Amino acid sequence: MSADTPRRGGNFDATRSAPRKKPLPGKSAPFGGHDSYVQDGYSAGDRPGLGARLVAAKLLSAIVDARTSADGLLDGGNGHPGFRALEGRDQGLVKAIILTALRFRGTIERAIDRCLDRPLPPNATALRHILHVGAAQVLYLDVPDSAAVDLAVAACAVDSRSQRFGGMVNAVLRRLAREKESLKLVSKPGENVPEWLMQRLVAAYGKERALAIAAAHLTPAPLDITVKGDAALWAEKLGGILLPTGTVRLGAFDGPVTGLPGFAEGAWWVQDAAAALPAKLFGDVAGLRIADLCAAPGGKTAQLASAGAKVTALDINANRMKRLQENLGRLQLEVETVVTDLARYMPETPFDAVLVDSPCSSTGTIRRHPDVAYTKDAAEVEKLAEVQARLLGEAARMVRPGGLLVFSNCSLDPEEGEHMITRFLATHGDFSVDPVRAEELPGLEAAIDSRGMLRTRPDMLPAEDPKLAGLDGFFAARLRKA
Ligand SMILES: C[S@@+](CC[C@H](N)C(=O)[O-])C[C@H]1O[C@@H](n2cnc3c(N)ncnc32)[C@H](O)[C@@H]1O
Numbered sequence: 111m112s113a114d115t116p117r118r119g120g121n122f123d124a125t126r127s128a129p130r131k132k133p134l135p136g137k138s139a140p141f142g143g144h145d146s147y148v149q150d151g152y153s154a155g156d157r158p159g160l161g162a163r164l165v166a167a168k169l170l171s172a173i174v175d176a177r178t179s180a181d182g183l184l185d186g187g188n189g190h191p192g193f194r195a196l197e198g199r200d201q202g203l204v205k206a207i208i209l210t211a212l213r214f215r216g217t218i219e220r221a222i223d224r225c226l227d228r229p230l231p232p233n234a235t236a237l238r239h240i241l242h243v244g245a246a247q248v249l250y251l252d253v254p255d256s257a258a259v260d261l262a263v264a265a266c267a268v269d270s271r272s273q274r275f276g277g278m279v280n281a282v283l284r285r286l287a288r289e290k291e292s293l294k295l296v297s298k299p300g301e302n303v304p305e306w307l308m309q310r311l312v313a314a315y316g317k318e319r320a321l322a323i324a325a326a327h328l329t330p331a332p333l334d335i336t337v338k339g340d341a342a343l344w345a346e347k348l349g350g351i352l353l354p355t356g357t358v359r360l361g362a363f364d365g366p367v368t369g370l371p372g373f374a375e376g377a378w379w380v381q382d383a384a385a386a387l388p389a390k391l392f393g394d395v396a397g398l399r400i401a402d403l404c405a406a407p408g409g410k411t412a413q414l415a416s417a418g419a420k421v422t423a424l425d426i427n428a429n430r431m432k433r434l435q436e437n438l439g440r441l442q443l444e445v446e447t448v449v450t451d452l453a454r455y456m457p458e459t460p461f462d463a464v465l466v467d468s469p470c471s472s473t474g475t476i477r478r479h480p481d482v483a484y485t486k487d488a489a490e491v492e493k494l495a496e497v498q499a500r501l502l503g504e505a506a507r508m509v510r511p512g513g514l515l516v517f518s519n520c521s522l523d524p525e526e527g528e529h530m531i532t533r534f535l536a537t538h539g540d541f542s543v544d545p546v547r548a549e550e551l552p553g554l555e556a557a558i559d560s561r562g563m564l565r566t567r568p569d570m571l572p573a574e575d576p577k578l579a580g581l582d583g584f585f586a587a588r589l590r591k592a
Pocket of ligand 1: 403404405406407408409410411424425426427430450451452453467468469470501
């Protein structure tokens with residue numbers, strides 16, 4: 111997960127932004143949304159739906175070219191000004207376009223290339239984004255082809271660098287629309303994973319498994335919730351299924367969860383089934399003093415507190431800690447909170463157990479955050495691994511003799527997982543792996559590796575309905591202090 115890790119495991123997200131499958135919001139007036147987004151002196155308010163397409167192309171550029179996280183840009187409160195200026199329904203459309211364009215980026219690129227008479231000029235990045243925005247709608251979204259094409263042409267007219275390519279964009283997208291069936295645009299295995307990531311996945315898991323992970327990335331993650339009380343009861347009430355690990359899975363869900371039964375009264379919180387596993391590794395925590403040292407927004411803190419632990423929740427980020435407090439307040443759970451760098455924290459007495467759910471590259475969350483594949487790279491993985499090594503080393507001093515230390519994160523990369531633990535043990539002879547036992551993870555025994563550590567992948571937990579399948583990629587190791 112990135113250094114500020116806002117995306118981790120879908121914890122506590124009140125609004126979710128999975129790509130909309132059909133139908134789009136407000137289908138009766140699909141391109142509505144007069145807005146005041148202005149580009150190159152042209153007000154898109156004159157043309158319904160154009161503002162949304164311009165913003166989508168601009169944000170795609172911010173993500174792919176400037177490697178800005180989509181979460182920050184697509185935030186209705188603090189996001190990109192162009193996005194904030196749009197009506198709610200157009201914001202939904204922009205999210206759908208962006209997430210779809212990223213999820214199927216390789217396939218879309220191939221489709222566009224096949225419809226071009228000659229390659230695009232290499233520096234025509236704005237034009238490429240306009241084409242990708244148009245193609246995402248034509249190929250995957252419930253937008254009439256004619257509207258997607260016309261608005262892409264109109265977007266060219268607005269962008270001074272793309273003005274002279276309007277005819278070409280019209281021809282390419284119309285051909286795509288005409289031939290989408292015969293082009294057989296089935297994604298080729300692995301083509302939607304950028305090269306840096308594919309190389310690392312193949313190195314870590316072998317080609318076959320890397321391709322299975324790539325295939326799993328093409329389906330948005332289901333909505334998973336962790337229930338405070340009777341999970342079976344809430345599975346029934348919400349029409350979900352109860353996974354063997356105790357998570358309730360609601361399948362594809364594409365709207366604010368705040369309106370669902372039980373949210374307001376604090377009966378449950380959003381948390382991917384894999385993200386719920388690290389806190390379970392502590393076993394029965396009733397009465398134990400536990401430090402959650404990378405706590406915000408608080409999914410794992412809530413698990414520990416609702417299981418009866420006395421939790422100290424610590425995080426370096428005051429804003430994220432505010433969210434933790436709001437979340438815990440809604441759930442009516444009490445914990446001690448501390449805002450500081452964990453490296454500066456000196457508890458009066460060591461804890462029975464410590465959790466370090468570290469910042470990481472978050473490559474395990476690509477099903478819900480397809481931008482990660484384009485905003486991160488191998489150098490960032492290495493950099494984050496160094497941060498994690500430091501955090502883990504600091505956390506070790508806060509564990510009492512005989513106590514437990516769980517290290518976790520939502521990266522698929524062994525540098526941030528298995529190798530991190532090997533490194534840690536080489537310099538901390540007083541710790542050893544306390545192997546996870548099969549009976550602790552019913553239905554997920556395959557996620558326990560030969561050293562007794564936990565490794566989940568998006569291709570795990572298959573289901574007949576792909577919308578009910580999969581897990582975030584997560585790593586967790588349980589260590590015991592001598
Ligand atoms: C992956 S998120 C934690 C998610 C959280 N455990 C949950 O389940 O909701 C990682 C957190 O580590 C925090 N963090 C990063 N560096 C830190 C440091 N040096 N000290 C304390 N917290 C830190 C980030 O602010 C971020 O909130």
